[in-house]
Amino acid sequence: MDVYFITIFPDMFREALSAGMTGIAERTGAAAYHVVNLRDFAEDRYGSVDDYPYGGGPGMILMAPPLVRAVESVRSAEEGDDAPVILLSPCGAVFTQAKAHEFASKRSLVFICGRYKGVDERVRDLVVTESVSIGDYILSGGELAALVVTDAVIRCLPNVIGDERSRDTDSFSTEREFCLDAAYYTRPPEFRGLPVPETLVSGNHARIAQWREESARRRTELYRPDLIAKARLKGSNE
Ligand code: SAH
Numbered sequence: 001m002d003v004y005f006i007t008i009f010p011d012m013f014r015e016a017l018s019a020g021m022t023g024i025a026e027r028t029g030a031a032a033y034h035v036v037n038l039r040d041f042a043e044d045r046y047g048s049v050d051d052y053p054y055g056g057g058p059g060m061i062l063m064a065p066p067l068v069r070a071v072e073s074v075r076s077a078e079e080g081d082d083a084p085v086i087l088l089s090p091c092g093a094v095f096t097q098a099k100a101h102e103f104a105s106k107r108s109l110v111f112i113c114g115r116y117k118g119v120d121e122r123v124r125d126l127v128v129t130e131s132v133s134i135g136d137y138i139l140s141g142g143e144l145a146a147l148v149v150t151d152a153v154i155r156c157l158p159n160v161i162g163d164e165r166s167r168d169t170d171s172f173s174t175e176r177e178f179c180l181d182a183a184y185y186t187r188p189p190e191f192r193g194l195p196v197p198e199t200l201v202s203g204n205h206a207r208i209a210q211w212r213e214e215s216a217r218r219r220t221e222l223y224r225p226d227l228i229a230k231a232r233l234k235g236s237n238e
Contacts, residue, residue, distance in 0.1 A: 059117025088142030092131030097172035104156035113142030182212035
């Protein structure tokens with residue numbers, strides 16, 4: 001998979017992508033990351049990529065021409081490409097695990113990272129195929145959001161996670177029926193008066209599996225009852 005990031009802060013990406021799963025994906029050839037400096041597509045020699053909003057008011061707007069040309073340069077590098085061009089934006093649909101799986105099935109992804117007061121709306125009209133938000137709060141730029149989405153997508157790719165059974169029991173996975181994961185413990189067996197649940201050290205795999213299922217259900221009820229309500233609603237619609 002080729003992942004492109006169009007940004008005015010290219011330095012934010014290298015270090016973040018080289019760690020953990022995204023780094024493994026790159027080293028094994030499962031993914032390649034291309035950080036595109038928007039300023040390389042500026043139309044003047046000062047590298048200007050933003051300007052004042054029409055109609056006045058506070059904040060600067062990323063201009064359409066450099067952004068559209070940056071997307072087109074990526075597109076022409078990817079012959080016959082139908083890669084999603086994703087604008088990180090609070091207006092987008094909120095990112096989910098289902099969306100991560102959908103993106104993981106693509107050959108390439110292009111992320112446009114907004115900054116300042118936002119992006120000239122014509123960028124959306126001309127090149128954006130979908131907008132994605134990572135939640136109902138405002139970031140100062142799309143870079144961290146693009147990294148969040150990329151991390152979630154990369155761990156869905158085949159052969160990136162060492163033990164895929166671990167991923168398949170994570171929260172929101174199909175095996176968990178879109179609920180939360182179970183609680184986990186590791187050594188020592190007792191810490192500050194708190195013992196590890198007896199079942200987990202029993203060696204009885206059937207009982208352990210049952211304990212984990214129960215733990216996942218309890219945690220979902222406690223922390224995310226909305227997920228259970230959603231699952232019920234989905235069930236009753238089928
Ligand atoms: N004026 C805009 C916010 C601009 S914030 C508004 O109120 O909707 C600057 C940039 O940060 C945005 O263009 C977008 O790329 C990014 N951004 C901010 N919040 C985000 C979120 N929740 N999800 C994804 N991207 C976000």
